[in-house]
Amino acid sequence: MSKNVEFVVQVIAKSVLENEAYFSELDGVVGDGDFGYSIARGFEKVLQEWDNMDHTMPGTFLKNVSSAIVSSVGGVSGSIWGTSFLRAGMSLETKEEITRSDVVLLFRAAIEGIKKRGATDLGDKTLLDALSPAVDQLEKSFNEGKDTAVALDEAAVVARESAEATRPMIAKKGRAAYTGERSIGTLDAGAVAMAVLFEAVAKAWKE
Amino acid sequence: MSKNVEFVVQVIAKSVLENEAYFSELDGVVGDGDFGYSIARGFEKVLQEWDNMDHTMPGTFLKNVSSAIVSSVGGVSGSIWGTSFLRAGMSLETKEEITRSDVVLLFRAAIEGIKKRGATDLGDKTLLDALSPAVDQLEKSFNEGKDTAVALDEAAVVARESAEATRPMIAKKGRAAYTGERSIGTLDAGAVAMAVLFEAVAKAWKE
Amino acid sequence: MKKFVNDPKDFVPEMLKGIALANPKTLKYVPAYNLIMRVDIPIQDKVSIMQGSGSGHEPAHVMAVGKGMLDAACPGNVFAAPPADYVYQTTKLVASKKGVLHLLNNYTGDTMSFETGREMAEADGIKVRTVTINDDVAVKDSTWTVGRRGVAGNFFVMKAVGAAGERGRSLEELEALGNRVVSVTRTMGMALTGCTPPAKGTPIFTLPEDEMEMGIGIHGEPGRKRIKMAPANEIVDELLEAVASDLPYKSGDEVAVMVNGMGGTPISELYLLYGYVHEQIVKRGMKIKRNYVGEYCTSLEMAGFSLTLVKLDPELEDLLAAPAEIAIRVF
Amino acid sequence: MKKFVNDPKDFVPEMLKGIALANPKTLKYVPAYNLIMRVDIPIQDKVSIMQGSGSGHEPAHVMAVGKGMLDAACPGNVFAAPPADYVYQTTKLVASKKGVLHLLNNYTGDTMSFETGREMAEADGIKVRTVTINDDVAVKDSTWTVGRRGVAGNFFVMKAVGAAGERGRSLEELEALGNRVVSVTRTMGMALTGCTPPAKGTPIFTLPEDEMEMGIGIHGEPGRKRIKMAPANEIVDELLEAVASDLPYKSGDEVAVMVNGMGGTPISELYLLYGYVHEQIVKRGMKIKRNYVGEYCTSLEMAGFSLTLVKLDPELEDLLAAPAEIAIRVF
């Protein structure tokens, strides 16, 4: 199962690099247009450092991913994404193999980390608004005994719906918050990124 | 006849102000786009000062026009147009009434002044290339005994033809000269201005 | 994109290299952490002062490093706060016995990086204090927002704290001074055009030929409202009213005034604006003791300006008048 | 037109008013002749130094007035030389027993106005000498052209002559010094965009998104050739080759280097350019004794830059290093 963690991080990294321009464009509408560039530099670093990372335990591996991001990405994304991978890694402790429930716990830990680091919660029009419901769906599908490919598909659908649902929201965090009312009617860049990444992982899993 | 001099200056002033934008546009092609603005400010001043000018003798009147221009227009146009009116005025000495031949002499004096002040001659792609042939035609028409309205019309036609003829020339004076070869194929702003002014005077004369 | 740039990824490093090469006797560039620092730092009996922020605001902050102002600046990429790791590494490099003062503009990204960087440095036993600058009156400071932004007013904090630092003040004194400057400084900016981050290659936002953006941030974040173009004096009236009524600045106050260009507005226009700003401030009965006309905190090549007022007292005025040897200079 | 302007006709006067209001202790604005002068001029035992030119090149020349540089500047409208009458009146106002030095950039319009203005002043018994600046290598100095243009290199003439003037040099000595500076100064500029004179309201010329203009003048006159956009370093290579090979500047020469912004290019890009300029000049074996990165002679809001080299000798270096109190300043 540890290989799967590396596989998913690989898919995320590739997809972030493919969508760099698109993510920045989304952030440009009411933000400052650097979201794609910022995280792309982070996952570039992740791929560069790949071979120097500790691949024995998924937990330490995820912590290494976090360090690569924190040392290369500035601002909100550096802290938010760095925290997510750090907390996810910590939640796995020293396990060498991980289960489906570990995966859910790992996501829950990341979400808690984001809430704390970002002093934010659901409804603030951030990536949380797509990530959190998607993880709920993933857990639900797992509990219903669906196999992983199907569960990932269902989570991806929810992630996309939830990302679209950020449109009517008013941004309460990040640069977009400065535009107040004017953020209404726009999609949150981070939330859309979550949808894109869940979809990418679901697709790759099948292949 | 002295009233006629004032009438012509009035027509020139009005027409310069009407064509300010157009003249600047022409100067913008290979020059710096300020020709219209510059002379417009000059003739604005002429109209402002109008009542303070000495209207007893056409010669002193034209010298007053020159001062108004020199004190309000900078650069090439200030010097060139200022010199023209100064020399024209001087050529009339203290005459109270002027004849057709005085008019020709007046233009010749202005042309000489421009050549000297501008260290230039025909073929350098300046206003001279329209003014000089137009004055030749005016003299010719006068000598053929045509009446003034007709003579002005004929001069205006030549002025226009000559202005068009500056297109193939390479600019040897003024800012346009810096573009060298690239001035070929463009009209000289000053030359076109001459055509416009001759046409305006010819038209006004008839009314 | 019409910019002087090679590989957009190298935009910031190549700029920093240029700054160091232009000031070999006074400044040093440390590529590993993207930072510019004084060659003679740390000075053990002086507090070290550093600021970090996104790039694209030059001369803020990398060109404000030098004796009498910042001891170091650690910029992130264009409009992106520096990674927490850079903040930590820079803090370690400049740390003196008297401690390190962090200056930062109030943006979520910068706050997060500096909080983390400070924690890491304190874990190494380095004394750190933080002054957060939030002079922008365009943002209403309501409970749900992230608070006011730090904009051009940061210059006055850097200058005052920098001068006091040279005079050997303690870390706590500098922290208090910095917060005092923030408390008497207010700014509002506006834009005539957007701007293009080199790595993005396209404008962050575009304004129609006949519209302008009031209450703009320094990252091209759209501002308060978009309105039709207006004569210079009317624009000044609106900004001045917003700024002056905020503190408020009252008749009799002694003030410093800054007309700050956003990067693409020529100095001729800035002085045209200053002429009317000066008259209006005098009309309001204030005494202008110091004025600043030029570029202090920009948004790349954006056309626009911001207006800053600082309420002065004798100490503050004296600190602002003190010399400083920084990269932006005329000779 | 996206500019801070009220009535375009008032653009220059309102800018000059702003300069005077920002520098009340040192500068005076005389509306009648559109001029900015030092309040303490004439000083009878000092030659008075003045420059005139079109406006739109700020800080040149009205913001270069002050102790140690110009004693007065009489600008014309944007991109139009001052009327001869302004030159005459300004000369009369600043005239001291030691005489008046006229500095001007070599453009037909300026030459005409200054010739006439000088004749009128000399008729009043004022001693006048003239230094004509023509540092632009973009214009080939062939017999039929009007000669090379004066561009950003004029800064070095103003600075050196200004410093020498404060040291009591005679009019003839200053004329000789000015010509000597011109003889060792070379510049070439380029543009990424055109610019819009306020009174015209539309750009003098426009460049396609993927093209740039090499060998541009400071009035938006189109330059030598239009070519495709290129990386910053390649642009520097072309300008440096043109400039360095002109004098020529040789290995071992001690030089001053200026990277001058055209008005719309942010300082971040200018320092990026300087970094590579510096490396290339060092590669050519020259010693960089002084560098200047910023805006010295602009074309309104044009995006672009010019590169200037000055061959130094100890006297010249010392004069450039001397202090000057002018409107463009950081504090």
Ligand SMILES: Nc1ncnc2c1ncn2[C@@H]1O[C@H](COP(=O)(O)OP(=O)(O)O)[C@@H](O)[C@H]1O
């Ligand atoms: N306080 C926060 N907590 C969690 N996520 C946030 C917060 N602020 C912004 N975000 C997310 O980060 C995205 C913007 O990232 P980025 O552009 O890198 O930040 P910035 O440019 O504001 O530093 C937003 O789309 C949003 O999803």
Ligand SMILES: Nc1ncnc2c1ncn2[C@@H]1O[C@H](COP(=O)(O)OP(=O)(O)O)[C@@H](O)[C@H]1O
């Ligand atoms: N040396 C010269 N002698 C006579 N006329 C000239 C000379 N140089 C330019 N001109 C005329 O002046 C016109 C440009 O005037 P203007 O734009 O005011 O000058 P500038 O902007 O170059 O100072 C040109 O179109 C040309 O007809």
Ligand SMILES: [Mg+2]
């Ligand atoms: Mg962003």
Ligand SMILES: [Mg+2]
């Ligand atoms: Mg012109």
Ligand SMILES: [Mg+2]
């Ligand atoms: Mg950002």
Ligand SMILES: [Mg+2]
């Ligand atoms: Mg002109």
